[in-house]
Amino acid sequence: MASFAQECTDSWNRRGEIYFTNDVYGDPRGTLINTAVNLTYGSYGSPISGLTYEWNLYDANGTFVKSGNTINFPIMLTRAENYKVTIKVTNSQGCSYYEKTITGRDPNACIVPAEDRFQGSFDIETYWRGIPLHVETPMVLSNPIGYNAANFTFLWKLYNAAGTLITTGTQSTFPVTFTSIEEYRIELEAKDLRGCITNLTQLITPIEPCIYNSEERSGYIATDKSPYDNGLEIYANESNNLSFYSYGKPAEDFTYKWELFNPKGISIGTSEEASFPMTLPSGGEYELHLKITDPSNGCETDMVQGIVCLITDSCTNDNPKSQKVKALYEDLLVNLISRSIQGETDAQINASAPTAEFIALKPYITNGRKDKIYNYVSTSRKYTEVSGREKIVGARFSFSPDREYDVDAVIGWGIGYDSKKTTIEQLKKTIRDSIYTDLGQYMTSEQFITSCKSRYSGGGKMSKKKDGSDLEYCDFGSQIRHIDFCPGTGVTCDPAIIGFIDNRSQTVFTHEDVPFKFTTTATNLTYSWAVALESGEIINTSDPDITVPYIYKFKYEGTYFVTVTAKDPTGCSKTFSRLISVRDTHCENTPYTFKFETADTILNYEWKAIDTLGQTINPQTNTTGTYTFTPPTAGNYEIRLATTNAENCVTLFSKYVQITSCNGNPVSCTQNSPMTPKVHSLFIALINKLVTTPNGTDVNRYARNEIIALASYTSTSRTRIFNFVNTNAAVSFSFTQNGASNDVSLPKSASGTISGIDLSKYFGSQQITEVITNYSDGSNNPAGGFVRNIDFCPAADCLPAIGQMTIIPSNGASKSSTGNRSKI
Secondary structure (H helix, E strand, C coil): CHHHHHHCCCCCCCCCEEEECCCCCCCCCEEECCCCEEEEEEECCECCCCCEEEEEEECCCCCEEEEECCCEEEECCCCCCEEEEEEEEEECCEEEEEEEEEEEECCCCCECCCCCHHHHCCCECCCCCCCECCCCEEECECCCCCCCHHHEEEEEEEECCCCCEEEEECCCCEEECCCCCCCEEEEEEEEECCCCEEEEEEEECCECHHHHCHHHHCEEEEECCCCCCCCEEEECCCEEEEEEEECCCCHHHCEEEEEEECCCCCEEEEECCCEEEEECCCCEEEEEEEEEEECCCCEEEEEEEEEEEECCCCHHHCCCCHHHHHHHHHHHHHHHHHHHHCCCCHHHHHHCCCCHHHHHHHHHECCCCCCCCEEEEEEEEEEEEECCEEEEEEEEEECCCCCCCCEEEEEEEEECCCCCCCCHHHHHHHHHHHCCCCCCCCCCCCCCEEEEECCCCCCCCEEECCCHHHHHHCCEEEEECCECCCCCCCCCCCCCCCEEEECCCCCEECCCEEEEEEEECCCCCEEEEEEEECCCCEEEECCCCECCCEEEECCCCEEEEEEEEEECCCCCEEEEEEEEEEECCCECCCCEEEEEECCCCEEEEEEEEECCCCCEEEEEEECCCEEEECCCCCEEEEEEEEEEECCCCEEEEEEEEEEECCCCCCCCHHHCCCCHHHHHHHHHHHHHHHCCCCCCCCHHHHCHHHHHHHHCCECCCCCCCEEEEECCCEEEEECCCCCCCCCEEEECCCCCCEEEEECCCCCCCCCCEEEEEEECCCCEEEEEEEECCECCCCCCCCCCCCCEEEEECCCCCCCCCCCCCCCC
8 A cells, every 4th residue: 555655646637536336325434334335436426537446445454355446346344343445546647546434334323423424514504694583494404415305314303492392393394483582402313214314403593583684774874966885975064965775675665763963972963754964064073873664574773874074174274384283293204114114123212212303393292291202113014025124014103101092104015225225315205205194184183184095096085084994995194183283273282281071979960069170190270160051051160260179060951061171370271071961860769750742642641660670660541641650769760651642553662760869879770780791791801802902903903893792882882992002000992082081991910811890889871980890810909990981771772752751850840851762
């Protein structure tokens, strides 16, 4: 055997395989013992012309059994064990040697492993869309090549998650109907006509019908001027009609609910028509929410579409200093990238003293320590070396150690340096010619200004305020923030005033003193505070230039802006704002009256309250549209209402109410919310993914799945994070590009991974919640951890409804409860 293998070579005109001549059972490796069969050699089931054959058969001990020299090799295996078949095939150009292991199968105990049947393609069919609940679905075999159901008998069994047998079947097709969301087990015993059995198992978890048919409601949002799926870019003060373009059912089969949010996250327009007319008042990044409903089955799909509103009147168009600041910025970028190209490492650049280029730009840096650059990372293009160093294609850096980057630039397909062929001046000119900075969409230094140009765009370009992922498709461009390209139009303090408005009282309730302070590392600041309605109307101001915390008592539920102007001893000042959600103080053992407001004629109202254990409390039926409920204990309650109109149409509504223990400590909604464990699990999964991010890796790519999973429970619903910092001591990040401080910061442990956080002090997503960080080794850290802008108590999914439910205060005055409206 060894001599054959050594003297022969493989060749395309002899290459084939050993196989049984009449394998109708998909068992290419086995045959029954004491049964005559033929082996043959060929390619794709056909003989190869011009060959001679030398066959040999050996038993499990290597003992020679039989030989042959024709194309067919008749054999009969006598023992249930593995045999080896070898063949030497020869033509005029040489010989090739092949071998194969075959198995003698006992007819009294014949088991063919699934991986041996039909080359491993013998399996229970799975469906790429999944299997819907309450819909009969035929379970079949995956129909491999050569399979014929007539050569097999079948025994199917279906078990539920508890292991209880539900039904059986004996046909080649096994129809099943799943009745609940759980993991079912399907077992199949497939027996061929020889009596050989293959056992198969498939675990299946059915999905909700609305998830199953979600493709019917898939599509995109576009304008009537550009009805293509290429994003939404609209100029300010330009009229547009937005419509949903469906990939599934016709768009006219659906109903729609639109809502538009401005760059501050405030709703500025709604519609329930098929199209949404829109004129954006100013530049920035808007967000459009669309709920698509299929009336034929009640299924819904929620879409969130970002809209980039472009401007034509950037302050850089007329500011005489804009081009000067742009040149100073590019001088700094050229200096840094040229140092990387010449071989200076990122660590060396980060550790170096500030250069003349940095010092020249320093007066125009609006947020940072202004002492040097931080977190510098150069990007190289692999396999493009010049003088032993890879070409540099870009770089990023920040003006503060706690931000991942404030500048991110790409300079084409790579620049290298050979001192024998190029001078330093020529290198810097090449870099400068590869920098693309377009300030046409610049509005404020606190927001990223993105420039992007493709090598193949025919000279086209774009300059927009967009997420950083857009640079992935740019050959030349940048993202820049915290540089004032319109000096003179705003105050630039030195040192910069950096900080955020802090409110440690967790949930903000009406009729309670709420303290606010400004958290910053700057010293000797004075503060002037103001509170404004969502419309912008100022309702209270502090004394000017105070140094003590500002205390205000809100009278009504709603959304408010708290604003502070911080001023340093030189008179330089900077203004900060924070959005505050205020809710009424609801106490246990206090009666509250709910009222339903609608223009429809309602014949009957059925009210009830559901506590955190799912128990029904105080059901009432009336025709007045009011409901009085006295919560017996602190906690979270759902007020449910079913209305019946003149056409006997029943509509469901719900409202969630948090009840406070007014004579004791409040109870966090996380103690009873059924959704808290899910959101907490998604959050910890994201944290543990982030802490493993390799240096220099785009965190939004690396942790993409975990970020997307948590996104719908964050205040922005964006599938990106910003300002990511991962050190040996802590991990931190935010959900917005321009936040004054991070939204998440958790300390690390040297002896264990982060396993959870204590949410007992959580009372709302908009406030900073200080948390105890728990670790896998059983230890914890009670200091330094906080979260914000994550909804750990999201409301259960509910049907939309027309109308709104309001709480009538005990003094009888009726006021709409902001943010608690549910529509159909």
